[in-house]
Amino acid sequence: MLNNFSLLGRGLGEYTTKQKYTLQATPHRVTTPRLKNPSLKRGVVVPVNARFIQGRSAHTLIVMSFFSFFFQYTVWNFIPKNLFEQFRRIANFYFLIIFLVQLMIDTPTSPVTSGLPLFFVITVTAIKQGYEDWLRHKADNEVNGAPVFVVRSGSLVQTRSRNIRVGDIVRVAKDETFPADLVLLSSDRADGTCHITTASLDGETNLKTHYSVAETAVCQSESQLEALQAVVECQQPEPDLYRFVGRLTVTQHGEEIVRPLGPENLLLRGARLKNTKEIFAVAVYTGMESKMALNYKCKSQKRSAVEKSMNTYLIIYLGILLFEAILSTILKYAWQFDDKWDEPFYNKKTEQERNSSQILEFISDFLAFMVLYNFIIPISLYVTVEMQKFLGSFFIGWDLDLYHEESDQKAQVNTSDLNEELGQVEYVFTDKTGTLTENEMHFRECSINGTKYREVNGKLVPEGMTDDSPDGSAPHLVTLTHIYSLTLLLTDTHAMFPPLQPQRIRFDFFILIMYKLLHVLEFDPNRRRMSVIVQTPSGKVAHRIFLKGLRTLVVACRHFSAAEYVEVDRRLNAARTALQQREEKLQEAFSYIERDLQLLGATGVEDKLQDKVQETIEALRLAGIKVWVLTGDKHETAVSVSLSCGHFHRTMNILELLQQRTDNDCAEQLRVLYRKNLSGEDHVIQHGLVVDGASLSLALRGHEKLFMEVCKSCSAVLCCRMAPLQKAKIVRLIKTSPEKPITLAVGDGANDVSMIQEAHVGIGIMGKEGRQAVRNSDYAIARFKFLAKLLLVHGHFYYVRIATLVQYFFYKNVCFITPQFLYQFFCLFSQQTLYDSVYLTLYNICFTSLPILVYSLFEQLVHPHVLQSKPALYRDISKNAVLSMRTFLYWTLLGFAHAFIFFFGSYILMGEDTTLMGNGQMFGNWTFGTLVFTVMVITVTLKLALETHFWTWISHFVTWGSIAFYFIFSLFYGGIIWPFLHTQDMYFVFVQLLSSGSAWFAIIIIVITCLFPDVVKKVFYRHLKPTNTQKSQDGCFSPCNYYISRDLTAFDLIRIYCRVVKLIFAQGPNIERFDLKWARFLEAKKQIRHYCALVCISIHK
Template sequence: MKVASIALICLSSFAQDKVKPEENGAGKHQGVEAGFDPPHQTETRTIYIANRFPQSGLYTPQKFIDNRIISSKYTVWNFVPKTLFEQFRRVANFYFLIIFLVQLMIDTPTSPITSGLPLFFVITVTAIKQGYEDWLRHNSDNEVNGAPVYVVRSGGLVKTRSKNIRVGDIVRVAKDEIFPADLVLLSSDRLDGSCHVTTASLDGETNLKTHVAVPETAVLQTVASLDTLEAMIECHQPEADLYRFTGQMMITQQLEEILRPLGPESLLLRGARLKNTKEIFGVAVYTGMETKMALNYKSKSQKRSAVEKSMNTFLIIYLIILIAEAIISTILKYSWQAEEKWDEPWYNQKTEHQRNSSKILRFISDFLAFLVLYNFIIPISLYVTVEMQKFLGSFFIGWDLDLYHEESDQKAQVNTSDLNEELGQVEYVFTDKTGTLTENEMQFRECSINGIKYQESNGRLVSEGPTPDSSEGPFYRNSLSHLNNLSHLTTSSSFGTSLENEIELIKKHDLFFKAVSLCHTVQISNVQTDGIGDGPWQSSLAPSQLEYYASSPDEKALVEAAARIGIVFIGNSEDTMEVKTLGKLERYKLLHVLEFDSDRRRMSVIVQAPSGEKFLFAKGAESSVLPKCIGGEIETTRIHVDEFALKGLRTLCIAYRQLTSKEYEDIDRRLFEARTALQQREEKLADVFQFIEKDLVLLGATAVEDRLQDKVPETIEALRMAGIKVWVLTGDKHETAVSVSLSCGHFHRTMNILELTNQKSDSECAEQLRQLARRIEEDHVIQHGLVVDGTSLSLALREHEKLFMDVCRNCSAVLCCRMAPLQKAKVIRLIKISPEKPITLAVGDGANDVSMIQEAHVGIGIMGKEGRQAARNSDYAIARFKFLSKLLFVHGHFYYIRIATLVQYFFYKNVCFITPQFLYQFYCLFSQQTLYDSVYLTLYNICFTSLPILVYSLLEQHIDPHILQNKPTLYRDISKNRQLSIKTFLYWTILGFSHAFIFFFGSCFLMGKDISLLGNGQMFGNWTFGTLVFTVMVITVTVKMALETHFWTWINHFVTWGSIIFYFVFSFFYGGILWPFLGSQNMYFLLSSGSAWFAIILMVVTCLFLDIVKKVFDRQLHPTNTEKAQMYSNTVALSDEFIALQPLSRARNQLSKLRWKKIRVQSAQHMNLLKASTEGRTLIKTNSSVKCLDSMCCFSEGEATCASVGRMLERNNLHVTKDFAFLIFHVYFLTVI
């Protein structure tokens, strides 16, 4: 329950209490006419409604910002310098800038264009992307800031733009309009000054919230009456918390000053929408970028994936290689130039200036020149390619139909694309229970009243066993009839109790359900209230007449249960709550609401009954209510609560206290003082709540059921099979949490359950941990599960972290109950910083899960019924827990393989690119002569080799998606960053160096100095030699990418073979073959030689042959689980994830067409089978218990059929190929559809 969702507020209790200046200890103030300077502190702001300031000279108005929303980062004037500054903060961009400047300052072997153009390309692409995104933000801002609004000025309504609203302006908002600023409600079209608001756009909560104006302004419903209002508001400075607002309003009426407290129930937030109310008037207190909506724009803390960390490590290693090559080259140059014939040959005499120049400066200059020559070993386009891959790849999650929840019409959302590959590295999953593992759809099941347990059955309470005064049971109680006629109270045997005891028992039941019907924040949407509650309800009638709205599903379930029993909450008007019992309408005056908070874990209301008696009704967790009770069946109820929890039911305890007039006056005074305090209001309220909620009489307890979500046990088991440890972190009590853990498969029945609960001291906790460690060591064969409560966890984390972690690491499953939100985050942080540094994932659905979601490496928000705060603060949002399996096992697996290959391939192809350049220096006496043409140097990473790897990193599916999802063990093959390990890194690096050696020395051998390769007897020159090496390199690295590709689409074919074709076409054009004005005809000379053709083919085959042989031997002798699955995987891979979700009907049609297209009829036998199937002659559906044959099935919906058809053919001694069996299944499946 959240403060903002309180339907009826405590301010109504102050409606009759006018505070005169001389009676209020807060201080004396004078009227506006006389002028006054109110108390002003730096933590607060003073706002004069309608900007009616005191007389000139007596008050200096505070300055506030205007109402413009600015979400853009740049302006026309600062875009260029700001975007350049941001981009050059990146190490890679700054490095290439330095290289470019070095080329400009000294004589280097390559043109500055070779570094400047790629750098310019990367900077320009990023700037265009950022500029376009900011342009969209500007358009959005202009649309919001230019929206028409109505403001009360000069005694009338003035139409203006939203950006022109000032703090203090009175704004009129009509039904279904969005509030243009943070407004304090002054009045509405209702007499009580209330209005209904939905904050779905802010926190995702769809339930209506009620806000109420203070009584003095609620009657001002016209512009003319508002124009006479003299009042000021003092409130705290802006803060981002949506649910916190502290202030007070000083109203001057007939020289009398009235002080009213203001809280969250008085504030209408910008971005919220007015519902079910014709119009309201409110005064702007926060505007523009100081509104709570704007303050919540702040970005989440940056999370870095394991792949990004590996990539930075590899960059450092290659930077070291680069510097080493430059140093070696510089040293060898001066070593060889020690001889005069090499240092100063006759044809290249030095100038006098060169002879007299400093050797140190020459050494530095040569070092920088070599650095420039080899700088391409650092891939300049790596970062921009990775960014594009992550950004474009993130769309596939939202497009995945399997992650779409049709009932709620919600698809998966990606809030950050930086962690896509991290989904494939998860080792720990931390999950909330309520709303995450369960449906969060509460159904009232049982209750305990005055020490007797009851179950609900069709609006009747059925006792479990005899009552205290009866000899035997069961005992039935009709809905309401027991309140008027004891003869309607039926049992299986006669009562032997006195009438007085029976009446007392009935009163307890009545008071229990009255408490349930009054102590809540439920709102009501009623179609018809006449006749409701006139008799016992039938369950089928309730939904058609009343519809309850609540921020907490527990409250809604309890109020609905009370209505079925017969005590019907009808609604509220002004400061009263209406309850109907047997046709009799009872009005309870709502005096105060003591709002729920996570520290107290309870809420209370103070009401005045029609008889004039005042009651405090409280409900909350058993641990927070029972210690406050001094009467009632406390111990019996405690036992019943434990029994309910063992069944997996959620429990709340109900208690009350009858207040005397003197007690209420004291409570009312204390609450007023606390609520009107501007400083430390929350702390003062907490103290007052503790003072009020004491000496309670226990009425009983409720038990509601929260069903498990679909496929939760299967998902948890799949996570366990994938090597992922699952921890459940919940605020529920111990028994409930353990019961749900057992039912969802988190704990197995055969698992040894260890407990660390109810620890009172550090020494006791340490001793218990040591005992648990010994038990685990003694019984290391069996699996262990650990249960920890919040109190014991605090003790364990205080001084015994290492011992606690040792116990947890040896447990297959851990359950933490009675957890506070910050404790959840602390547990995750403890795992994150452990020596193994595992990758963690947190999943939750409520606001109390936000801290752990933000703490984990990957945060998953469930779009449930507790609002959207978890989804808004998460990295990814899904509708159901079961979607987690595909998100990790399919998308996570694909993303990791794609980007890991991308990173390794980028470094590989750049090693291939630069190593021949380094080797060439041995043949040119380290004169810094470049091997390649400057144009080739510039375009290698930008044009010739960039697209194949980009498309691969977006579309690659190295194994069929359904196999990944159905075989969670394949997830282990990529865990712990295996694809970017040192071993894999060394393989790709050595492969790059070996290929580069073949490129260079192969060309040298085939084009020796004594060999004539042209028909006219001429030999290749330096540039033609470089063109040969470059041509072999482009073809080899491109075909290498083709060998790594398993999932071929027309896009892959287009960019792979198109890149090679583009290289030749460009070379023809650049070499003067297609364009005669360009004189360099290196490609013409190269392709004129048959020996060159032979050399190209031979070197490409030689390079790739060894790689192919290694792959074949590895797959045959030491195959991984993934490679084994690939052998049995279907040749047909379905691309369901590439089909856009909207509109859904169209996507389904596309999906069906795609499935048909992918069925390839490869023989006449296949065609005959297809024809026969359309005639309905070969379709047989067998027992669904048959398991799937992975080698033939690619639809999870058809697993049983695939296997059964295969076995049917085996019984008939038919030889079935994989394709044939695959076709049989698809024919059957598609015909059934």
């Protein structure tokens, strides 16, 4: 049977059926091309144990172990693979080319000036990515190294998960996780069943019953399992958790017995065994081909609006670089057209230079100018952005306002690449159950035989009665038979599992009646119902059913005669044992059984709203964010919840697109709704739209544009009866609309994963439906109410910080390179550099890097409390306002203006024949360049200080420390003769510069000239034309006003200062603001606010 098998390597992406043994990667399992069942063609054959394999095959078989991985690098491929990934980035590849050009041709600057910054950027990025991959290695090792027990040679042997082979019989105990996809063989129960929970896979927390076949259920010892001769034939591995087709062939006394296998026989890796002491099962899918691994999707690389703008601006700066290089090359040859400049008497050309190709010279000069001006492209921008995102993401997890004490869950960041995108959201798509609600069902009322009952003080009474009304006062008496039938049905269809340890239960005034459970027709979302067939003590067979309308339960029953039940039993058994089209045949059998039903009644349950949902939705609406609710609930329930949570207002005109059956009907209804919106009838200001899944499918089929126009004119949209893929389609529809708005999707269940992955930003709620939504999200929070602060505060902060970071990088690099370009007009375009090579190298790495990094981590344009209390401030930063083309041009022109002032201010100071030294000595070329560089470092650092609104001790330290470090380094660098340098051009240059009073005066004048217009602009706009943000900034320190009238002694101030300083050093740099974080960590919030306020007053005094 096994002679035609071929070996399959893991991770190949296809399955070979050749006679030749093919081994790639780690061999996995044996496959066969010849199966009688067409649905199992090219399927998998799994002999149950190794002894049986040797008995059935003449070949030596290699079977794959369990080992699975989700990491990206190994020790051996980290360096080449990481370098390849990094140099795929255009900026890194560009600087690599510049570095190679410097090595190949004679350029004005040393290759170190490009090589060292490139090495620094590549190294920092590699360390960050290596650390993240090490965490993935660590997580994989925990899974692959978990201890498991397998049956080997008739006894249990403990091994590691990575050593499990296909065909191994594995023992799993209660509350343990299944290490692979297993086919259940037996359990400690006589019937061979077990109960599992799949919450970690599909989010469903209810227990599920799985079955073994009768021939293997009796094998409950290691010796019996060792003697078992069986082969499992199953389909190729696929990611569908609910689909499995196979068969088990058991050989007993020389006879082969074939039994069908389905999803009820498969125990999925990642699921957990419950209410069962132990089970034995055979491994069929292991490693990366288990269903859990196949469902693992690397989240698509999402790019934020800031990153897209940054790449656009980099292209513009690349155009500026090319323009400057081409212009300089042309002007050089134009200048050298005169022989006296082309070949001066002190620099005669050689014969080889005279005969060289003019085209090659032109290209060489062009590349040399490219190298000279290449620093206009900020090489350290990418690494600084990555560090800011990585470090800044910790603040979300540290924010105690996002911590849920009841569940002990804090906010979680799964990706740090989208922090700034939280400040640009225009549409929020949210699930209802478990996201807006608690997902806790509480019984409220029911209807039995036409009479409505409701809960009053824990008692069930007819409508119109109180709990103490006499029994005879009911307006409508319901027969006891209906009440009994309904109660019995709810009891039968309720999933209850006996505990492992029998417990004594006392029944007072009750008679215990036994029913024989014959069949269970499990619930599925297509039928929306669950049925059971039971036999009464009298022998009568009853079919009981309830239809789940999600928040309502419709109860019905049907009685079978003995002959009818025989036919029902035959149909069910035939469908369940079918090897082909099993699912279709089961649906046919269910349809035959679930008909001619007698209605008994209905029940109603309430799903309570989460805390502060209404306030959160209102805050998002004030922030200019449109909220859409996408739910699978029915129309009435969804509208009721939307009204109660504030999504719909009572005064809002509700438009409906429901129960549309044809394209024409749907199109006509859309036109009617569109005309209503345009007409503004009844003077309605706001409209709300309700659409169901069926009508949505028709609307998206050929009327997308008209549907979008209707939706845009509505303040709120509710989509009910939505399938998971429809949720993703809605998000994609808005996401790809002409306006390209930023979308955010939030949900808590497995059915929300598709829309979470589709949206620009995905938020997972740590609810009660497992963790699949959390694992596939970009951010995870414990409650919906935390979404307000995540967007309005953290989103605002992150966007402003990183947008300013990008603008500032472009600005300071324009300031850096433009004087270099201007200098060429004064050196006959000879490619002479204005700055020393060490300054060129360290400008972006050391002298100006830390202040902007600290700014991008701690800056707060407005106090967090103000941002939460005034959601409208969110509108000021929407649509990428801080990084728009207008602000980009402002920062760029400001950089050019400051660069002109740096250069010509220093040039005017020196003039011609001007002596600035006490001994009459003139400044040289390197002193002039150092003067320009010194003014530039001070100006760009103080410019950032002017942009800073929130100062911490770290901000002061890096701002003034960077300037001090530059002076100390320059004194040290220019005060020593370095033997490894080819020239000593900078020796004593900086000391000479600082010894001149005129140079000091020039530095002060030039810095003031550059920054004074900025100060005037800020003062003018703040007082004459303030923005909403600037108005809010004025009131940020209002808590101090309460204490301004207090009479403070010097002793009081000293004591307060000491307490605050103690808090600073106790908490370190992890604190984002005084009044909240310190207080929360020390549980003295009010007291610390007093201290901070008093310190502010003392500073004013």
